[in-house]
Structure formats: C-alpha cells, structure tokens
Amino acid sequence: MPGQLELLGIGLLNALSPMNMAMILSGLVIGVLAGALPGITMLNAVVLVLPFTYLMDIVPSLLLMTSVYCGGVFGGSITGILFNIPGDPMNVPTTWEGYALNKKGFVSKALGMAIMASALGGFLSAMIMTFVSPPFAKIALSFSSTEYFAVVFLGLVSVVVIGTKSIGSAMICLFIGMLLGTIGMDDIYGVPRFTFGSRLMETGINFTVVLIGLFAIGEVLEQLCVKTEGQTGKVRTRPKTELPRPRDLWPLRYSLFRGLSIGTIIGAIPGAGATVASFVSYGFERQVSKEPEKFGTGHWPGLVASETAINASTGGAMIPLLTLGIPGSGATAIMMGAFLLHGIQPGPLLFTKAPEAVYTIFVGMLVCNLVMILAGLLCAKFFAELMRVPENILGCFIIVFSLVGAYALRNDMADVWYMAVFGILGYFMRRYALPVPPLILGLILGPLAERYFITSMISSGNDITVFFARPVSGAIMAVSIAFLLMPLIRSYRSRKKISKAQGTP
C-alpha cells in the first residue's frame, strides 16, 4: 500500500482534475450564497445538492458537498459584516465585530480579513485532519454527555465576557433566551411546556427565526425610523474587499491560532458544531485579551478568532466521519448519506479499502479552502453591490426575504409570526440598550445545555460532582469557572488601582 505522502500526491492530482475543480468552485459559490441569505442555511444547501450527486462518482460528490459546507459556514459572515444580518447562528460573533468595523469605515478590510481568516482556519484544520485524524477521533469518541455539557457551559459562560456594559442586563437576556428555549415539547420526557394548548407554541421557538427577527427586522426598523446626528444625506458607497497583507495578519497570529485550535477540537466533538465553536472561541479570545473592553466595538482579534473557528470546525467535523463513520454535524450526516448512496461505508475500513478516495477528499478540502478566497471575493462583490441600493428599498426586501426565510425553515406560518414579533422586540431591545447577543446565545445553547445536563444527571443518579470528577469535563468546568471569576478579579484590580492613584485605602 502506498505511503501517506504518495497518497497525498495521488489525491492532489485527482483533486486538480477539471471535473473536481468545477465541483469545488460551484460548491463554494452555492455554499457562500446560501449561507449569506437569511433563512437558507448551509444545511439546506447541502441537502439541495445531494440529489445532484446521484449520478456522480463518490469523489466529485463529496468534493461538491464539502465545498458547499465550507462556503456555507463562511457565507453568513458577509451579510453580517455588510448589513448586520448574520446568515446563520454561527456567524453572530463575526457580525458583532464585523458590523462595528463596517460602521467605523473598515468594511473592505473587515470583509477581506473574514475571508482570509476563514480560508486559513479551514485550510489548517484540513491539514490537521489529514495527519492526525485517527488518534483525534478516538479521543472525541470517548466524550459523554458530561463533557458535552461542560463545553456548552463554557459557551454560556462566555456571555459574561461578551461586550456588554452591564452584567445584570446580559444575564437577564441570557436567561430569558434560555427560558424561551424551553417552550414546546420537552426532548427528554416528551412533555409540553408553556404551550397553553396552542399549536403555535407546541412547535417551540426555532432559534434561526429569532435570529432573523432580532437582527434583520430590528436593524431595518432602526435604520428607517431612527435618525442620528450626521446621518442625513449619508451616501452609501460600494465597498471593495481588501485582503489583508502578511503584516496585517502577523499581529493577529495568536488569535488565529486560538480560533484554529478551538474550532478543530470542538468541530471534532460529534454534535457540538460550528456555532458552539464560534461562540466559545470569541469568548475565550476576549478573556485572554489585554483589551477586553474593545470587544463588541469592532476589534480585529474578535473577528479573526470567531471566523477562524467557524471554518476550522469543518475540518474537525470530518475527522469522526471519515475515521469512525460517525457524523459530527448535520452537514456531515448528509455527507454520510452520500457515502452510503454510493455503497461505501465510512469508517476505519475506508482507509484500507479506498485510500486514494480518502486522500482526494483530504486534498480537496485543502484546495477548497484556498479556492474559497476567490469564491469569497466574488460573492462579497455581489453582496457589496447591494450596498448601492437605496436604504428604503433594501430594507423592504430584507423584510420580505426574512418573511420567506422564516417560512422556508419548516413551512410553518407560526415561524413567520415568531420572526415578526422578535423583530419588533429586537428594535426595542436596541432602543433600551438591552444586549441582543446573550438572548441569542441562551436560545441556541440553552436546549443543548438542558439535554446534556439532564442526561448526565440521569446516568449519574443526580450526582452533580460528575461534571468535576471526569478529567476532561472537570478541566473544561475549571476553565469556565475561571472565566466567570475573571471579570470580578479585573474589576477588583482596577478599583484597587484607582484607589491607589487617589491615595485612599
């Protein structure tokens, strides 16, 4: 059997064939466009291309799907940076920093930095996937609900470090979000909660609907109905994407490395996914930053950390799929379906039965992340054209797309109602300076936290120490607690400094 380098060479030749390159480029464009449109998720796009793979070989099929996957997780960042409308929940942290940078006048650089950080994150995680897949997958497989809860808890804890002036407001919004997440049918016991017998409530609140409402509708209402000083006569220009130079990237190398590590590790944990990765990476970056107060105001390390983590999670998610036959996310589950459609069972035997195909997929992912720079630039140019559309017409079509997007999720008018109500709520939250991000975080991570917490409690006989007794979960919980205490320590230190400077004890 050929060695690893030889297989990589074969994989490179295969991946660069015209057919495979066409699949990569078209998949990336489809993915970026789908990811950027609110309501059409990356997962929808992967599902939509699945029927086209029936007549293809397994390698172009997988390359098409992986490129839709890689482009899809990035796409939402473009609309997030340009219009404050994240295409997917995972793009929310990028939106916080990217849109703030846009408002500061750095839109071109922010778009370029997001594209480059995504491409680098995806490329390096694909490299990791290529070389350390098998041992990595074994570790991820040993994770139980206890470790999952610890990871989600770390994500929730990041709410105290997300750029907000008031911890009290952030906590209120977080717990309201978590409470909203409990509405509907309970996953574990199958009992309706807070439904009042209404069909509208029984389906529960889909977080994508809330996301579309709070961000898209809230933003349109704010832009059309609130006039701030100096806004009158504002000329909307078309931004050009400006890729960062090496000297721009060098100061951000540590943020990039942290985003890459967190993204790859969380991506490799089945079920965790890009959303958890981006929130945890953003929160972690703020904690280790020397300028945490700048987060949320347009800070480059925040943008780079979250964006790198999102695409790094794609390489991570492929590890358990290819090595163990276990899909780590919704998108990889559909890819597993594509494998099975072609009569191939992913798992350890894949490496011995079809090593050339596996290494073509590895190299294909590497190429895909490099080509993503081109696809990202193309799609960013397309969306940037929309910046020239007058504000009122753009706002109108954002609302119309949001209505259709909310309906498209489950073909249910209940979602459209939720979207409209949360849109109005989003506007008033902005006006009354209530932070929107914690509410979103609570709604996304709350149900996951509940599922893993209750499962852990059932399996441990309600022993709360189980989260600290297992080494991995114990370590993550310790980091979370350190995260929680850090703002208190910081404020104590700053108060001490002030009192020292004033000469009072």
Place this chain on the structure above:
Amino acid sequence: MPVSPLGDKPKKAFSLLIKSSAGVLVILGFAILAYVLSTRIDSFPMPGQLGPAFWPRMIIVLLIVSGFIKVGELVAEWRKGFSPELTCAGQVNGARLAAIIVTMLLCVLAIDYIGFALSIFCFIIVFLRLAGVRKPLSLILSSVLGTVGLLYLFVKVVYLPLPKGAWLFERVTLFVYRALGII
C-alpha cells in the same frame, strides 16, 4: 468635596432610576408568573429523576437572581452620581415606526388568507410609500418585479410551497403562477 449620594441628586436622575428599575420589576413579575406556570407542567412521578419542570424552574430562579443583580447595578450607578441611561441616541420617527410595524403584522396576517403573492405585492407598495418612495412608477415597478422575482426563486427554483390563500384568492394565486409559467 464629595457629593452626598442622596441629598443633592437631581429629581430627574431619581425618576430615571425608578423608570429603569420599573423595567426590571416587570421582568421579575414575569419571572414569578412563569414560575407559577411551571408548576402546571405535567411532572409525572419519576423516582430518582429531575423531571421536565426542573430545568425551566432553575432558569426562572436564575432570572430572578439576575433581576436583583441588575437592580443592584442601577442603584450603585445612581449612588455614584450617574443617571442610568435608558435609551440609545437618535430621534425616533414614531409615526413611521408604528406604521411599518402595523404594515408588517398585517402582511403576516394576510398571507394565510390572500396568499403570499398578493400579500407581498401589497406589502412592498405600502412599505416603500411609508419609507419615503413617492413616484407611483417606482412603487409599482419595485412591487411587480420584486414579487415576480421572489415567486420565481422560491416557488420555481427552490420548490417552496408558499401559502396560496383561501377561497377566491387561491384561484387568483394559481392564475398568477400560470401566467408567469411557474406551474
């Protein structure tokens, strides 16, 4: 000279404190109501298990605790001599805001009855008029092109079964689809 935390405080700041605390008190009231409602969750006896009501109740308790933390923050801010900030900067066009919100809600309500195509057509016209577009030609053109484009994209390309409406309106929607060659 240090200013007394309570004595020289302007009345306006105190009223702001009351106003901002009122918002938190509403949330606390809502949390208490939610706790009462959580007692109605069907928690059939499961020995050794936390049950379906445990998680929401825990969150409600944490929400109440957060409410008290917020009140503490507001009082601390007020005692320092700062007036708690209630709203963001900017002048709101209240009439336009109310009109846009009502239009959006009416559109959502109408989708079930008159169908997606007609609702969106009307919504675009009314919204653009409210948002300051004056020329009738621009209004009609944006509305027609926008609706047709959306129908092509979502019904013909994505196969999304958008609501067609009830009674006569279902026939009108189907007529529009046929006229456009969508079905």
